[in-house]
Every structure is written in structure tokens, then in C-alpha cells.
Amino acid sequence: MRVDVEKVTVPPGTSLREVMAAIDRSGHGIALVAGADRRLAGTVTDGDVRRAMLDGLDLDAPVEEILGRQQRRESFPTPLTAPASASPDELLHMMSEYDVRHIPRVDAEGRLVDLAVLEEMVKDYEAPMRAVVMAGGYGLRLRPFTDDVPKPMLPVGDRPLLEHIVAQLREAGIRRVNVTTHYRGEEIARHFGDGADFGVDINYTDEEEPLGTAGALALLERSDEPLLVMNGDILTDVDFRAMLRYHREHDAEMTVAARSYEVEVPYGIVESEGVRVTAIAEKPSVRYFVNAGIYLLEPNLCRYVPRGERHDMPDLVNRLVAEGHRVVTFPVVEYWLDIGAPGDYEQAQRDARAGRP
Numbered sequence: 001m002r003v004d005v006e007k008v009t010v011p012p013g014t015s016l017r018e019v020m021a022a023i024d025r026s027g028h029g030i031a032l033v034a035g036a037d038r039r040l041a042g043t044v045t046d047g048d049v050r051r052a053m054l055d056g057l058d059l060d061a062p063v064e065e066i067l068g069r070q071q072r073r074e075s076f077p078t079p080l081t082a083p084a085s086a087s088p089d090e091l092l093h094m095m096s097e098y099d100v101r102h103i104p105r106v107d108a109e110g111r112l113v114d115l116a117v118l119e120e121m122v123k124d125y126e127a128p129m130r131a132v133v134m135a136g137g138y139g140l141r142l143r144p145f146t147d148d149v150p151k152p153m154l155p156v157g158d159r160p161l162l163e164h165i166v167a168q169l170r171e172a173g174i175r176r177v178n179v180t181t182h183y184r185g186e187e188i189a190r191h192f193g194d195g196a197d198f199g200v201d202i203n204y205t206d207e208e209e210p211l212g213t214a215g216a217l218a219l220l221e222r223s224d225e226p227l228l229v230m231n232g233d234i235l236t237d238v239d240f241r242a243m244l245r246y247h248r249e250h251d252a253e254m255t256v257a258a259r260s261y262e263v264e265v266p267y268g269i270v271e272s273e274g275v276r277v278t279a280i281a282e283k284p285s286v287r288y289f290v291n292a293g294i295y296l297l298e299p300n301l302c303r304y305v306p307r308g309e310r311h312d313m314p315d316l317v318n319r320l321v322a323e324g325h326r327v328v329t330f331p332v333v334e335y336w337l338d339i340g341a342p343g344d345y346e347q348a349q350r351d352a353r354a355g356r357p
Helices: 016-026 046-054 064-072 088-098 161-171 185-192 215-219 240-249 299-304 313-322 342-353
Strands: 030-034 040-045 102-106 112-117 130-134 176-181 201-206 227-231 234-236 254-264 268-273 276-282 285-297 327-332 336-338
Touching (some): 040 046, 040 064, 046 240, 088 102, 130 215, 161 176, 161 234, 240 285, 336 342
Parallel strands (some): 254 327
Antiparallel strands (some): 030 040, 227 285
């Protein structure tokens, strides 16, 4: 099955912000850039936009900023395409050879015909990774909501928060899910069982004592698959398959999802060199990337987590960086909400009524 190119095509001059919106709407992780004559000028993936963000490129910049960067690269200076006559087997061979999941098909004049997408072509596609959802916290800041209900089971809209997370994992092609529990873990296990009713295979790791956001990794059965680890109090529509592609493209051992966060300083900032004033910046906004509570790591890194001891993800990240492991940042541009306080929970309910995420 192939995708209607009209749904994923943007014209030249489109801003990166609009390109990312088009990528989100299509759900295929790519936008095609083509003029009115349907001739393909280039392709832009969500990874391209995320890298542009890290480079400080303004999201209001035109898409040509990214296309120009691509043309200067040694590999793929022009878009990878297949002829309109390419068979499914030929397309799958090309996807395997070039390690891509999308290939535009074009006619002899270079005009777009359609877009081949791996997940649409392979029935019951499974993403080659395993998920670990940290769901053992007490949710103290959410009291009294969590007095009798574990935080991941708080209702958001018409179903528990954790059910939203499990559904998103399933839609991303992730079938193997491990849920770490502690506070009222039996309620979570009773609701989800083995996961069959929710389209996934769920195993539980019960923490006798709270082990932090990384400690349970030392208790998991060994696996060869990358681990997608996320906090159980996050409502998001981050594209996990895009995160895996990004992880591989950057030859990462660990990928940390990060959300752009701006702080507006309510005062003029005095800049100086010694006693001499060099400038005053009036009420500037300072942008940071903050930890989004979603991580992708190679399974061999679990050996760095001490068994039976409390250990948090920042501890693990800092150790890996100190020892020279390749840890990269994955900017989150999609909807993301950390439900840590009553105001966040109220926002989650408003978003659910509005159909988000």
C-alpha cells in the first residue's frame, strides 16, 4: 500500500514550522517538497527538522534551508526515489539497502506519483525495540487524586493515563512492554493483565523498594533490542519510530528526548567585562532543552545500573557521558505534557476534551 502524495507534499518556501505540522498530520515522518508541476525538489524528515532545531535554525525559516544542507552532504545530494514501475519487492529491497522507510515514486519526468512507506507495506509491522514504562511512583504532588489510585491509572478523558501510553506504543509497532511498579502495582496489573486485550505483551517488574527512574533496568531480562524507557506520567504523541531512526542515524548508545523550554527574565540583564558594562538586554527570553522523561538506549548499558539500589536516569546519563559513551539529544516538537502537579492534570483533562494528544 502506498500513500497519497497530496497528504505529505508542501510547496517550496514553506516554513519549517509548517513542514513539521505537515509531518505530524500525515503520521509518516516525512514531507515531500514539490512545486505546482509536482516535480520533487526534496524530502524532509522529522529528524532533519530536529537537527535544525539543535543547530539553532529558526522554525520560521523556509524549507530550502534544510534542502540546501542536504545538497551539500556527500550522501544523497538529491532525493532518493524509485521509478513508478517499481514493484513492492524492489521497493523493500531499496529500503533495506539504504536503511530508509520512505521512498517517493516518480515518473520519467521526475513528477511525484506516490510515496511508499515501510509500515504500510509490511503487514503487522513491529518496531525493533522494547518499551519500559516506569509506573511505580507515589505521585505525592498529585494528592489527593493519588491517595487511592496509582498516578498512571488516573483517568485522562475516558481511560487511564497508562492506557494512553500503551495505545501509543502499540500504534508505533512496539509489542513488548515492561511496566515497573511499586505503589498500588496490583491495580495496574489487574487492569492490563498480560496486555493481550490492549494489543501488546506486558510483563511487570515489581520494585520492593522504590528504585528511582533507572533502578529497575538492572532487574530486566536481557534483550538485544533497544530499550525505549519513559516515565509513566507523560502524555505525548512523540513519534517513537522517528526517535529510533534518529538514534540509529546518529550512531547513539543513548538518546535523550528533550523539550524546548523558554524562560522570560523579567528584568534587564546587565552584561559586563570586569567592571565595564558592555550591554543591557531588556527582559530577554532564554531557551533551554529540558529532560522530557523519554529515553532510548542500547540494552548493554543496563550493566551500568547498580542492582537493588536507587538510581535515576540523570545519574546514568551523567556516568555514560563521563565515560565517553555517545549520548545524543532528540528534540521533542510534538505534544508533550508531564502530569506532575494538579495544574498539569487539569490541563491533561482539557486537552483530552479537545482531542489531544
